[in-house]
Amino acid sequence: MTNFTTTLEYAHQLDQQDPLASYRNQFLISDPSLIYFDGNSLGRMSKSVVERMQKAIAKEWGADLIRGWNKGWWEAPARIGEMLAAVLGAAEGQVIVSDQTSLNLYKLAMAALTLQPEKKRIITDTFNFPSDLYILQGIVKSLGNQHEIVRIGAQDNDITPDLAALESAIDENTALVTLSHTTFKSGYVYDMQKITEMAHRKGALILWDLSHSAGAYPVELDKCNVDLAIGCTYKYLNGGPGAPAFLYVNKKIQEKTSSPIWGWWGQSNPFDFGLEYTPAPGPHRFLTGTAPMLSMIALETGIVPLLDAGITRLREKSILMTDYASFLTDSWLAPLSFSLGSPRDSAKRGSHISIRHPEGYRINRALIEEMNVIPDFRAPDNLRLGFAPLYLSFAEIWEGFDRIKQVVQQKKYEKYSAQKLVVT
Ligand SMILES: *Cc1c(COP(=O)(O)O)cnc(C)c1O
Numbered sequence: 001m002t003n004f005t006t007t008l009e010y011a012h013q014l015d016q017q018d019p020l021a022s023y024r025n026q027f028l029i030s031d032p033s034l035i036y037f038d039g040n041s042l043g044r045m046s047k048s049v050v051e052r053m054q055k056a057i058a059k060e061w062g063a064d065l066i067r068g069w070n071k072g073w074w075e076a077p078a079r080i081g082e083m084l085a086a087v088l089g090a091a092e093g094q095v096i097v098s099d100q101t102s103l104n105l106y107k108l109a110m111a112a113l114t115l116q117p118e119k120k121r122i123i124t125d126t127f128n129f130p131s132d133l134y135i136l137q138g139i140v141k142s143l144g145n146q147h148e149i150v151r152i153g154a155q156d157n158d159i160t161p162d163l164a165a166l167e168s169a170i171d172e173n174t175a176l177v178t179l180s181h182t183t184f185k186s187g188y189v190y191d192m193q194k195i196t197e198m199a200h201r202k203g204a205l206i207l208w209d210l211s212h213s214a215g216a217y218p219v220e221l222d223k224c225n226v227d228l229a230i231g232c233t234y235k236y237l238n239g240g241p242g243a244p245a246f247l248y249v250n251k252k253i254q255e256k257t258s259s260p261i262w263g264w265w266g267q268s269n270p271f272d273f274g275l276e277y278t279p280a281p282g283p284h285r286f287l288t289g290t291a292p293m294l295s296m297i298a299l300e301t302g303i304v305p306l307l308d309a310g311i312t313r314l315r316e317k318s319i320l321m322t323d324y325a326s327f328l329t330d331s332w333l334a335p336l337s338f339s340l341g342s343p344r345d346s347a348k349r350g351s352h353i354s355i356r357h358p359e360g361y362r363i364n365r366a367l368i369e370e371m372n373v374i375p376d377f378r379a380p381d382n383l384r385l386g387f388a389p390l391y392l393s394f395a396e397i398w399e400g401f402d403r404i405k406q407v408v409q410q411k412k413y414e415k416y417s418a419q420k421l422v423v424t
Pocket of ligand 1: 100101128209211212
Protein backbone atom coordinates (compact mmCIF):
# COMPACT_ATOMS: atom_id res chain seq x y z
CA MET A 1 0.00 0.00 0.00
CA THR A 2 1.15 3.52 -0.82
CA ASN A 3 2.42 5.71 2.01
CA PHE A 4 -0.30 8.31 2.03
CA THR A 5 -0.33 11.59 3.93
CA THR A 6 -3.33 13.61 5.09
CA THR A 7 -2.59 16.95 3.40
CA LEU A 8 -4.67 18.47 0.61
CA GLU A 9 -1.45 19.09 -1.34
CA TYR A 10 -0.87 15.37 -1.35
CA ALA A 11 -4.37 14.75 -2.78
CA HIS A 12 -3.63 17.28 -5.53
CA GLN A 13 -0.39 15.45 -6.24
CA LEU A 14 -2.31 12.18 -6.68
CA ASP A 15 -4.61 13.99 -9.13
CA GLN A 16 -1.65 15.27 -11.11
CA GLN A 17 -0.33 11.74 -11.47
CA ASP A 18 -3.73 10.33 -12.43
CA PRO A 19 -3.75 9.12 -16.07
CA LEU A 20 -7.57 9.19 -16.10
CA ALA A 21 -7.95 12.73 -14.73
CA SER A 22 -9.08 14.23 -18.04
CA TYR A 23 -12.14 11.94 -18.29
CA ARG A 24 -13.86 14.11 -15.70
CA ASN A 25 -14.30 16.77 -18.41
CA GLN A 26 -16.54 14.40 -20.33
CA PHE A 27 -19.13 14.45 -17.54
CA LEU A 28 -21.73 17.01 -16.61
CA ILE A 29 -20.54 18.47 -13.31
CA SER A 30 -23.11 21.17 -12.63
CA ASP A 31 -22.06 21.78 -9.02
CA PRO A 32 -18.28 21.47 -8.57
CA SER A 33 -18.56 21.72 -4.79
CA LEU A 34 -20.79 18.62 -4.60
CA ILE A 35 -18.82 15.61 -3.40
CA TYR A 36 -20.53 12.72 -5.12
CA PHE A 37 -19.77 9.42 -3.42
CA ASP A 38 -22.68 7.59 -5.03
CA GLY A 39 -21.40 6.76 -8.51
CA ASN A 40 -21.78 3.12 -7.46
CA SER A 41 -25.56 3.63 -7.19
CA LEU A 42 -26.24 6.08 -10.00
CA GLY A 43 -23.30 7.01 -12.18
CA ARG A 44 -22.84 10.57 -13.40
CA MET A 45 -24.06 11.60 -16.83
CA SER A 46 -21.70 11.88 -19.73
CA LYS A 47 -22.14 15.22 -21.54
CA SER A 48 -22.50 13.46 -24.88
CA VAL A 49 -25.78 11.97 -23.67
CA VAL A 50 -27.52 15.37 -23.79
CA GLU A 51 -26.89 15.88 -27.48
CA ARG A 52 -27.52 12.24 -28.34
CA MET A 53 -30.86 12.25 -26.55
CA GLN A 54 -31.93 15.46 -28.26
CA LYS A 55 -31.31 13.74 -31.59
CA ALA A 56 -33.02 10.55 -30.44
CA ILE A 57 -36.11 12.48 -29.46
CA ALA A 58 -36.34 14.99 -32.29
CA LYS A 59 -35.04 13.00 -35.21
CA GLU A 60 -35.48 9.32 -34.38
CA TRP A 61 -38.66 9.26 -32.33
CA GLY A 62 -40.09 12.52 -33.64
CA ALA A 63 -39.37 12.20 -37.36
CA ASP A 64 -38.40 8.58 -38.09
CA LEU A 65 -41.24 7.21 -35.98
CA ILE A 66 -41.66 3.47 -36.50
CA ARG A 67 -38.98 3.44 -39.18
CA GLY A 68 -36.50 3.75 -36.30
CA TRP A 69 -36.79 0.03 -35.65
CA ASN A 70 -35.14 -0.62 -39.00
CA LYS A 71 -32.51 2.05 -38.42
CA GLY A 72 -30.69 0.45 -35.53
CA TRP A 73 -33.22 0.26 -32.72
CA TRP A 74 -34.05 -3.41 -33.17
CA GLU A 75 -30.43 -4.54 -32.84
CA ALA A 76 -29.68 -2.29 -29.84
CA PRO A 77 -29.94 -5.00 -27.12
CA ALA A 78 -27.34 -7.20 -28.81
CA ARG A 79 -25.20 -4.32 -30.06
CA ILE A 80 -24.91 -2.75 -26.60
CA GLY A 81 -24.41 -6.21 -25.11
CA GLU A 82 -21.31 -6.61 -27.27
CA MET A 83 -20.00 -3.24 -26.08
CA LEU A 84 -20.40 -4.35 -22.46
CA ALA A 85 -18.77 -7.71 -23.20
CA ALA A 86 -15.43 -5.87 -23.36
CA VAL A 87 -15.50 -5.14 -19.62
CA LEU A 88 -16.96 -8.54 -18.71
CA GLY A 89 -14.39 -10.79 -20.36
CA ALA A 90 -17.01 -12.30 -22.65
CA ALA A 91 -16.52 -13.36 -26.26
CA GLU A 92 -19.15 -12.45 -28.84
CA GLY A 93 -22.71 -13.72 -28.70
CA GLN A 94 -23.17 -14.12 -24.94
CA VAL A 95 -24.19 -10.74 -23.50
CA ILE A 96 -27.46 -8.98 -24.18
CA VAL A 97 -29.16 -5.93 -22.68
CA SER A 98 -32.66 -6.54 -21.39
CA ASP A 99 -35.14 -5.65 -18.66
CA GLN A 100 -33.91 -5.03 -15.12
CA THR A 101 -31.33 -6.85 -13.04
CA SER A 102 -34.06 -8.28 -10.82
CA LEU A 103 -35.98 -9.65 -13.79
CA ASN A 104 -32.83 -11.00 -15.42
CA LEU A 105 -32.04 -12.84 -12.21
CA TYR A 106 -35.51 -14.36 -12.30
CA LYS A 107 -35.11 -15.51 -15.90
CA LEU A 108 -31.62 -16.95 -15.49
CA ALA A 109 -32.21 -18.55 -12.09
CA MET A 110 -35.34 -20.24 -13.47
CA ALA A 111 -33.33 -21.40 -16.48
CA ALA A 112 -30.68 -22.89 -14.20
CA LEU A 113 -33.22 -24.72 -12.03
CA THR A 114 -34.98 -26.03 -15.12
CA LEU A 115 -31.70 -27.46 -16.42
CA GLN A 116 -31.26 -29.57 -13.28
CA PRO A 117 -34.80 -30.29 -12.08
CA GLU A 118 -33.78 -33.18 -9.83
CA LYS A 119 -31.53 -30.95 -7.69
CA LYS A 120 -33.27 -28.97 -4.98
CA ARG A 121 -30.72 -26.71 -3.29
CA ILE A 122 -29.99 -23.06 -4.05
CA ILE A 123 -26.97 -21.53 -2.33
CA THR A 124 -26.63 -17.81 -1.73
CA ASP A 125 -25.56 -15.59 1.16
CA THR A 126 -26.77 -12.90 3.53
CA PHE A 127 -24.47 -10.42 1.72
CA ASN A 128 -26.53 -10.67 -1.44
CA PHE A 129 -28.69 -7.77 -2.53
CA PRO A 130 -32.16 -8.16 -0.96
CA SER A 131 -33.93 -8.07 -4.33
CA ASP A 132 -31.91 -11.12 -5.35
CA LEU A 133 -32.99 -12.98 -2.22
CA TYR A 134 -36.64 -12.00 -2.72
CA ILE A 135 -36.58 -13.16 -6.33
CA LEU A 136 -35.19 -16.53 -5.23
CA GLN A 137 -37.86 -16.85 -2.53
CA GLY A 138 -40.57 -16.09 -5.08
CA ILE A 139 -39.15 -18.69 -7.45
CA VAL A 140 -39.15 -21.36 -4.76
CA LYS A 141 -42.77 -20.59 -3.93
CA SER A 142 -43.84 -20.64 -7.57
CA LEU A 143 -42.14 -24.02 -8.04
CA GLY A 144 -44.19 -25.52 -5.22
CA ASN A 145 -41.74 -25.08 -2.30
CA GLN A 146 -39.63 -28.06 -3.32
CA HIS A 147 -36.35 -26.15 -3.22
CA GLU A 148 -34.33 -25.11 -0.22
CA ILE A 149 -32.47 -21.78 -0.15
CA VAL A 150 -29.29 -21.91 1.93
CA ARG A 151 -27.94 -18.52 2.98
CA ILE A 152 -24.31 -18.40 4.03
CA GLY A 153 -23.51 -15.84 6.74
CA ALA A 154 -20.46 -13.82 7.69
CA GLN A 155 -17.19 -15.08 9.12
CA ASP A 156 -16.53 -11.74 10.83
CA ASN A 157 -18.33 -8.49 11.55
CA ASP A 158 -20.38 -8.55 8.33
CA ILE A 159 -17.36 -7.80 6.14
CA THR A 160 -16.36 -11.22 4.77
CA PRO A 161 -18.65 -14.12 3.89
CA ASP A 162 -17.96 -17.49 5.49
CA LEU A 163 -16.14 -19.20 2.63
CA ALA A 164 -15.68 -22.49 4.48
CA ALA A 165 -19.43 -22.65 5.10
CA LEU A 166 -20.03 -21.86 1.45
CA GLU A 167 -17.82 -24.70 0.33
CA SER A 168 -19.46 -27.23 2.60
CA ALA A 169 -22.97 -26.06 1.71
CA ILE A 170 -22.52 -26.81 -1.99
CA ASP A 171 -23.37 -30.46 -2.46
CA GLU A 172 -24.52 -32.88 -5.19
CA ASN A 173 -28.11 -31.76 -4.63
CA THR A 174 -27.23 -28.13 -5.42
CA ALA A 175 -28.71 -26.83 -8.65
CA LEU A 176 -27.58 -23.23 -8.37
CA VAL A 177 -25.07 -21.05 -6.55
CA THR A 178 -25.85 -17.34 -6.90
CA LEU A 179 -23.90 -14.51 -5.30
CA SER A 180 -23.14 -10.83 -5.74
CA HIS A 181 -19.58 -10.68 -7.01
CA THR A 182 -18.92 -7.37 -5.22
CA THR A 183 -21.21 -7.29 -2.19
CA PHE A 184 -23.26 -4.13 -1.87
CA LYS A 185 -22.54 -3.29 1.74
CA SER A 186 -18.96 -4.18 2.67
CA GLY A 187 -17.65 -4.17 -0.90
CA TYR A 188 -16.15 -7.65 -0.42
CA VAL A 189 -15.29 -9.27 -3.78
CA TYR A 190 -15.52 -13.02 -4.24
CA ASP A 191 -12.79 -14.90 -6.07
CA MET A 192 -14.85 -15.64 -9.18
CA GLN A 193 -12.62 -18.39 -10.52
CA LYS A 194 -12.35 -20.23 -7.23
CA ILE A 195 -16.05 -20.10 -6.32
CA THR A 196 -17.11 -21.02 -9.86
CA GLU A 197 -14.85 -24.09 -9.73
CA MET A 198 -16.22 -24.90 -6.29
CA ALA A 199 -19.77 -24.94 -7.68
CA HIS A 200 -18.82 -26.91 -10.78
CA ARG A 201 -17.02 -29.60 -8.76
CA LYS A 202 -20.40 -30.56 -7.30
CA GLY A 203 -22.23 -30.16 -10.59
CA ALA A 204 -23.98 -26.91 -9.64
CA LEU A 205 -24.44 -23.98 -12.01
CA ILE A 206 -23.27 -20.53 -11.00
CA LEU A 207 -24.98 -17.18 -11.51
CA TRP A 208 -23.03 -14.05 -10.61
CA ASP A 209 -24.68 -10.68 -9.99
CA LEU A 210 -22.13 -8.16 -11.25
CA SER A 211 -24.03 -4.99 -10.40
CA HIS A 212 -21.27 -3.52 -8.23
CA SER A 213 -18.42 -4.92 -10.30
CA ALA A 214 -19.30 -4.02 -13.88
CA GLY A 215 -17.23 -1.05 -14.96
CA ALA A 216 -15.06 -0.95 -11.84
CA TYR A 217 -13.62 -4.43 -11.39
CA PRO A 218 -12.20 -6.51 -14.26
CA VAL A 219 -14.36 -9.56 -14.71
CA GLU A 220 -13.37 -12.60 -16.77
CA LEU A 221 -16.59 -14.50 -17.34
CA ASP A 222 -15.28 -16.75 -20.12
CA LYS A 223 -11.93 -17.44 -18.50
CA CYS A 224 -13.62 -18.37 -15.21
CA ASN A 225 -16.06 -20.61 -17.08
CA VAL A 226 -19.03 -18.84 -15.54
CA ASP A 227 -22.44 -20.19 -16.54
CA LEU A 228 -24.69 -17.18 -16.04
CA ALA A 229 -24.35 -13.54 -15.00
CA ILE A 230 -26.46 -10.42 -14.68
CA GLY A 231 -25.88 -6.81 -13.68
CA CYS A 232 -26.94 -3.18 -13.67
CA THR A 233 -25.83 -0.53 -16.14
CA TYR A 234 -26.84 2.56 -14.17
CA LYS A 235 -24.10 2.21 -11.55
CA TYR A 236 -20.45 2.42 -12.65
CA LEU A 237 -21.51 2.05 -16.29
CA ASN A 238 -23.26 5.45 -16.26
CA GLY A 239 -26.25 4.25 -18.30
CA GLY A 240 -28.80 6.55 -16.62
CA PRO A 241 -31.51 6.09 -13.99
CA GLY A 242 -33.25 2.75 -14.49
CA ALA A 243 -31.12 1.96 -17.56
CA PRO A 244 -31.76 -1.56 -18.88
CA ALA A 245 -29.66 -4.32 -17.36
CA PHE A 246 -27.46 -6.96 -18.98
CA LEU A 247 -27.34 -10.72 -18.87
CA TYR A 248 -24.70 -13.25 -19.88
CA VAL A 249 -25.29 -16.85 -20.88
CA ASN A 250 -22.22 -18.99 -21.55
CA LYS A 251 -22.13 -20.37 -25.11
CA LYS A 252 -21.64 -23.87 -23.70
CA ILE A 253 -25.11 -23.95 -22.20
CA GLN A 254 -27.04 -21.45 -24.34
CA GLU A 255 -28.86 -23.92 -26.52
CA LYS A 256 -30.00 -25.97 -23.52
CA THR A 257 -31.42 -23.00 -21.66
CA SER A 258 -34.96 -21.75 -21.75
CA SER A 259 -36.47 -18.49 -20.54
CA PRO A 260 -39.41 -18.77 -18.14
CA ILE A 261 -40.98 -15.81 -19.97
CA TRP A 262 -41.69 -16.51 -23.60
CA GLY A 263 -42.04 -13.02 -24.99
CA TRP A 264 -41.98 -12.21 -28.67
CA TRP A 265 -38.55 -10.55 -28.53
CA GLY A 266 -37.16 -13.91 -27.44
CA GLN A 267 -38.85 -15.74 -30.31
CA SER A 268 -36.76 -16.95 -33.25
CA ASN A 269 -38.70 -15.08 -35.95
CA PRO A 270 -40.82 -12.45 -34.23
CA PHE A 271 -42.04 -10.91 -37.47
CA ASP A 272 -43.45 -14.17 -38.78
CA PHE A 273 -46.08 -13.70 -36.09
CA GLY A 274 -46.35 -17.47 -35.80
CA LEU A 275 -48.69 -18.82 -33.17
CA GLU A 276 -46.22 -21.13 -31.44
CA TYR A 277 -43.09 -20.12 -29.57
CA THR A 278 -39.66 -21.26 -30.66
CA PRO A 279 -36.69 -19.77 -28.81
CA ALA A 280 -34.29 -17.42 -30.58
CA PRO A 281 -30.70 -18.63 -30.75
CA GLY A 282 -28.18 -17.58 -28.11
CA PRO A 283 -28.90 -15.03 -25.39
CA HIS A 284 -31.65 -13.45 -27.54
CA ARG A 285 -34.08 -16.00 -26.10
CA PHE A 286 -33.87 -14.15 -22.78
CA LEU A 287 -35.28 -10.95 -24.27
CA THR A 288 -38.90 -10.39 -23.29
CA GLY A 289 -40.77 -7.51 -24.92
CA THR A 290 -40.08 -4.20 -26.62
CA ALA A 291 -36.87 -2.59 -25.38
CA PRO A 292 -37.10 0.92 -23.83
CA MET A 293 -35.36 2.59 -26.73
CA LEU A 294 -34.66 6.03 -25.26
CA SER A 295 -33.02 4.40 -22.24
CA MET A 296 -31.08 2.08 -24.55
CA ILE A 297 -29.75 5.04 -26.53
CA ALA A 298 -28.74 6.88 -23.35
CA LEU A 299 -26.92 3.75 -22.17
CA GLU A 300 -25.15 3.23 -25.46
CA THR A 301 -23.81 6.78 -25.34
CA GLY A 302 -23.22 6.95 -21.60
CA ILE A 303 -20.82 4.00 -21.48
CA VAL A 304 -18.48 5.30 -24.17
CA PRO A 305 -16.04 7.21 -21.90
CA LEU A 306 -15.74 4.21 -19.58
CA LEU A 307 -15.02 1.80 -22.42
CA ASP A 308 -12.45 4.23 -23.77
CA ALA A 309 -10.67 4.50 -20.40
CA GLY A 310 -10.39 0.71 -20.19
CA ILE A 311 -11.07 -1.52 -17.23
CA THR A 312 -7.41 -2.08 -16.31
CA ARG A 313 -6.68 1.59 -15.73
CA LEU A 314 -10.01 2.06 -13.97
CA ARG A 315 -9.22 -0.76 -11.57
CA GLU A 316 -5.76 0.66 -10.81
CA LYS A 317 -7.23 4.03 -9.91
CA SER A 318 -10.06 2.41 -7.99
CA ILE A 319 -7.59 0.52 -5.77
CA LEU A 320 -5.64 3.70 -5.11
CA MET A 321 -8.86 5.52 -4.21
CA THR A 322 -10.22 2.91 -1.82
CA ASP A 323 -6.76 2.55 -0.22
CA TYR A 324 -6.60 6.32 0.21
CA ALA A 325 -10.13 6.44 1.65
CA SER A 326 -9.26 3.61 4.07
CA PHE A 327 -6.20 5.59 5.13
CA LEU A 328 -8.28 8.74 5.76
CA THR A 329 -10.80 6.64 7.70
CA ASP A 330 -8.04 5.35 9.97
CA SER A 331 -6.33 8.74 10.33
CA TRP A 332 -9.30 11.06 10.80
CA LEU A 333 -12.43 9.07 11.48
CA ALA A 334 -11.35 6.16 13.68
CA PRO A 335 -10.74 8.60 16.59
CA LEU A 336 -14.37 9.77 16.05
CA SER A 337 -15.81 6.27 16.63
CA PHE A 338 -15.88 5.19 12.98
CA SER A 339 -14.61 1.81 11.90
CA LEU A 340 -13.87 0.47 8.45
CA GLY A 341 -16.64 -1.88 7.32
CA SER A 342 -14.78 -3.16 4.26
CA PRO A 343 -11.88 -5.52 3.56
CA ARG A 344 -8.43 -4.01 4.07
CA ASP A 345 -6.95 -6.11 1.29
CA SER A 346 -7.66 -4.27 -1.97
CA ALA A 347 -7.71 -7.56 -3.90
CA LYS A 348 -10.85 -8.48 -1.96
CA ARG A 349 -12.53 -5.08 -2.29
CA GLY A 350 -14.58 -3.42 -5.02
CA SER A 351 -14.76 0.32 -5.63
CA HIS A 352 -16.75 1.35 -2.58
CA ILE A 353 -16.09 1.19 1.13
CA SER A 354 -18.43 1.32 4.09
CA ILE A 355 -17.51 3.23 7.19
CA ARG A 356 -19.49 2.34 10.25
CA HIS A 357 -20.71 4.60 13.02
CA PRO A 358 -23.54 4.14 15.54
CA GLU A 359 -24.98 7.47 14.27
CA GLY A 360 -24.40 6.50 10.64
CA TYR A 361 -27.91 7.34 9.49
CA ARG A 362 -28.04 10.82 11.00
CA ILE A 363 -24.50 11.58 9.82
CA ASN A 364 -25.59 10.61 6.29
CA ARG A 365 -28.56 12.99 6.55
CA ALA A 366 -26.40 15.89 7.74
CA LEU A 367 -23.88 15.30 4.95
CA ILE A 368 -26.61 15.43 2.30
CA GLU A 369 -28.67 18.26 3.78
CA GLU A 370 -25.99 20.74 4.75
CA MET A 371 -22.54 19.60 3.64
CA ASN A 372 -23.16 18.94 -0.06
CA VAL A 373 -21.73 15.43 0.24
CA ILE A 374 -23.70 12.48 -1.14
CA PRO A 375 -22.87 9.08 0.29
CA ASP A 376 -25.63 6.62 1.06
CA PHE A 377 -26.67 4.68 4.11
CA ARG A 378 -27.05 0.95 4.41
CA ALA A 379 -28.50 -0.43 7.65
CA PRO A 380 -27.60 -0.93 10.41
CA ASP A 381 -24.68 1.49 10.60
CA ASN A 382 -22.91 1.72 7.23
CA LEU A 383 -22.18 5.01 5.59
CA ARG A 384 -21.34 3.78 2.12
CA LEU A 385 -18.90 5.71 -0.05
CA GLY A 386 -18.55 4.89 -3.73
CA PHE A 387 -15.45 5.88 -5.67
CA ALA A 388 -16.16 5.98 -9.37
CA PRO A 389 -12.66 6.09 -10.85
CA LEU A 390 -13.75 7.67 -14.11
CA TYR A 391 -14.63 11.12 -12.76
CA LEU A 392 -13.92 11.34 -9.04
CA SER A 393 -10.74 13.16 -7.99
CA PHE A 394 -8.49 12.54 -5.01
CA ALA A 395 -9.01 16.16 -3.91
CA GLU A 396 -12.75 15.44 -3.78
CA ILE A 397 -12.13 12.40 -1.59
CA TRP A 398 -10.02 14.55 0.72
CA GLU A 399 -12.71 17.23 0.82
CA GLY A 400 -15.49 14.68 1.42
CA PHE A 401 -13.65 13.13 4.35
CA ASP A 402 -12.92 16.57 5.77
CA ARG A 403 -16.66 17.33 5.69
CA ILE A 404 -17.53 13.99 7.34
CA LYS A 405 -15.04 14.85 10.06
CA GLN A 406 -16.69 18.25 10.58
CA VAL A 407 -20.17 16.75 10.85
CA VAL A 408 -19.07 14.46 13.65
CA GLN A 409 -16.74 16.86 15.46
CA GLN A 410 -19.34 19.62 15.45
CA LYS A 411 -22.18 17.16 16.13
CA LYS A 412 -24.11 18.57 13.17
CA TYR A 413 -26.04 15.30 12.89
CA GLU A 414 -27.78 15.75 16.24
CA LYS A 415 -30.58 17.89 14.89
CA TYR A 416 -31.73 15.18 12.46
CA SER A 417 -34.29 12.60 13.36
CA ALA A 418 -33.28 8.96 13.42
CA GLN A 419 -36.57 8.35 11.57
CA LYS A 420 -35.51 7.22 8.11
CA LEU A 421 -36.59 8.73 4.78
CA VAL A 422 -37.95 6.36 2.14
CA VAL A 423 -34.75 6.30 0.08
CA THR A 424 -31.57 6.18 2.11
C1 LIG B 1 -28.29 -2.42 -7.59
C2 LIG B 1 -28.45 -3.88 -7.53
C3 LIG B 1 -29.60 -4.50 -8.02
C4 LIG B 1 -30.74 -3.66 -8.53
O1 LIG B 1 -31.66 -4.36 -9.26
P1 LIG B 1 -32.77 -3.60 -10.12
O2 LIG B 1 -33.56 -4.68 -10.70
O3 LIG B 1 -32.03 -2.77 -11.12
O4 LIG B 1 -33.53 -2.71 -9.21
C5 LIG B 1 -29.65 -5.89 -8.02
N1 LIG B 1 -28.63 -6.62 -7.53
C6 LIG B 1 -27.52 -6.04 -7.02
C7 LIG B 1 -26.41 -6.89 -6.49
C8 LIG B 1 -27.41 -4.65 -6.99
O5 LIG B 1 -26.32 -4.08 -6.47
